Amino acid sequence: MKPRHLLPGLLTFAFALPALAAGADAPAIEGRHLGLAWMIPFAGILLSIAILPLAAPSFWHHHFGKVSAAWAAMIVVPFAVLHGVPTAAYEIIHLLLLDYIPFIVLLLALFTVTGGIHIKGNLYGSPSMNTALLAIGTVLAGWMGTTGASMLLIRPIIRANDDRRHKIHVFVFFIFLVSNIGGALTPLGDPPLFLGFLKGVSFFWTTEHLFGEMLVCALVLLALFYVIDSYWYRKEGRPKPDPTPETPVRIEGGVNVILLAAIVGAVLASGTWKPGVHFTVFHVTLELQNVLRDLILVAICLLSLRVTSRASRIDNGFSWGPMIEVAKLFAGIFITIAPALAILRAGKDGVLAPLVALVTGPDGQPNDIWYFWLTGILSSFLDNAPTYLVFFNLAGGDANLLMGALASTLAAISCGAVFMGANSYIGNAPNFMVKAVVEEAGIRMPSFFGYMAWSCGILLPLFVLLTWIFF
Numbered sequence: 001m002k003p004r005h006l007l008p009g010l011l012t013f014a015f016a017l018p019a020l021a022a023g024a025d026a027p028a029i030e031g032r033h034l035g036l037a038w039m040i041p042f043a044g045i046l047l048s049i050a051i052l053p054l055a056a057p058s059f060w061h062h063h064f065g066k067v068s069a070a071w072a073a074m075i076v077v078p079f080a081v082l083h084g085v086p087t088a089a090y091e092i093i094h095l096l097l098l099d100y101i102p103f104i105v106l107l108l109a110l111f112t113v114t115g116g117i118h119i120k121g122n123l124y125g126s127p128s129m130n131t132a133l134l135a136i137g138t139v140l141a142g143w144m145g146t147t148g149a150s151m152l153l154i155r156p157i158i159r160a161n162d163d164r165r166h167k168i169h170v171f172v173f174f175i176f177l178v179s180n181i182g183g184a185l186t187p188l189g190d191p192p193l194f195l196g197f198l199k200g201v202s203f204f205w206t207t208e209h210l211f212g213e214m215l216v217c218a219l220v221l222l223a224l225f226y227v228i229d230s231y232w233y234r235k236e237g238r239p240k241p242d243p244t245p246e247t248p249v250r251i252e253g254g255v256n257v258i259l260l261a262a263i264v265g266a267v268l269a270s271g272t273w274k275p276g277v278h279f280t281v282f283h284v285t286l287e288l289q290n291v292l293r294d295l296i297l298v299a300i301c302l303l304s305l306r307v308t309s310r311a312s313r314i315d316n317g318f319s320w321g322p323m324i325e326v327a328k329l330f331a332g333i334f335i336t337i338a339p340a341l342a343i344l345r346a347g348k349d350g351v352l353a354p355l356v357a358l359v360t361g362p363d364g365q366p367n368d369i370w371y372f373w374l375t376g377i378l379s380s381f382l383d384n385a386p387t388y389l390v391f392f393n394l395a396g397g398d399a400n401l402l403m404g405a406l407a408s409t410l411a412a413i414s415c416g417a418v419f420m421g422a423n424s425y426i427g428n429a430p431n432f433m434v435k436a437v438v439e440e441a442g443i444r445m446p447s448f449f450g451y452m453a454w455s456c457g458i459l460l461p462l463f464v465l466l467t468w469i470f471f
Helices: 003-012 036-055 057-083 085-115 127-160 168-177 191-198 205-235 255-272 288-307 310-315 321-345 353-357 368-379 384-394 399-403 407-423 429-440 448-470
Strands: 019-022 118-120 250-252 278-281 284-287
Touching: 036 057, 036 321, 036 448, 057 085, 057 321, 085 127, 085 255, 085 284, 085 288, 085 321, 085 429, 118 310, 127 168, 127 205, 127 255, 127 429, 168 205, 168 429, 168 448, 191 255, 191 384, 191 407, 205 407, 205 448, 255 288, 284 288, 321 384, 321 429, 368 384, 368 407, 368 448, 384 407, 399 407, 407 448
Parallel strands: none
Antiparallel strands: 019 284, 118 250, 278 284
16 A cells, blocks of 8 residues: 555545534444454454564565454444444444544644654764653653654654664653653643543643643653663663764754644644534534544645655655554554444443443442543553543533543543553554554564563553552
8 A cells, every 4th residue: 555545545535534423313333232242353453463463474564454454344244244234334434434534634644744854963862862852752742642742753762772782662661651641731642632622621621630640650651761771771881872973953844843733733723613514424424623624634744745855754764654554453443443332332231331330439429440440441452532432421421520520530531541552552553653663663662462561560550659649
């Protein structure tokens, strides 16, 4: 799949970006009618991502798109047979318009624009420099999104550590901090918080109520990283300085900084401007501000390709490989995840009712600890944006109530969705993109389970501490 084929395909769907509601007569299937067997393809695609790159690397490299499509077909085909083609068509179209296309368009815009910003200069990957870069990325993630910050800084940090022998931990902590933890500052930081913003949560509520939790996580992880990086730095016998010429740090492709600000503005405007204009595509209601937002994002993507010199992108090591890999794999993930999310939305009427019941105490009040951990555990493997919405609605779905009397519950849901996306490669899209970019640079990243050994060993004790302090 070449980028020249990817962009027209996205443009084809541009006028149907994203759906916010389904019509009352939509031929949808209810989650309470679904059994656990419908979750098998989702488990299958997760195991494929975890095992095949190790067991059959050549096969996976050439056919991961076909594997993703095969697991998706195991949902689509039986669904059409059992529930009818119209129902299957509605579910797929709804999924495309509501989730996948806007998700990929935003990622594509951020990937393309940040890929045109080339930070030149001799950044040397010492423990202090690496820690400073991670701290800067953590702050930027809250204001330009975890994807934007990750794609902006991952290539400079790869170059800064090009002569380090022990550097895998650098990229693991990069995913922890820049691709996840830092996204808690604003609704622009991570998709779950943006969905909350669209549901009525005020823009700076997250800055005020999640700042303490984010700060604790960031400080603990940065301190731990500095200790680990200093240990390996000394063990390497203080590597020779970076062989690249000593040049001042400067930015090429500065026009993309303006385009990056335009992306932030377009996303923010779509949540604040409500013209009340909408139309329906196959029972799916589309609102004008969201259609315009995604058309603007596609236009920004094309404009960035037009105005950025080819030399800057080559110097930046830019290629379409990571974006294509994410697009193909997440297409399968989004389709196979649909039954799991439908079952969760069914709440006490679905087969996962015992799991859902954990979030409410005997007195009928929400249990913040379980909201934090269940939202987080499911966000580690399911898409964290719809998972956030499921628990947001389980807590009542009233933004004013959740920002007021139930503020601790909303904080627990938000922290679980944002922070625990770092627990696995598929917990948040930037995780997988960072992995793909690093591996394309010739650096071997941990396997799916290898990465989870890092996250379980470091993040889970941190989240226990967070629970004790805040929830």
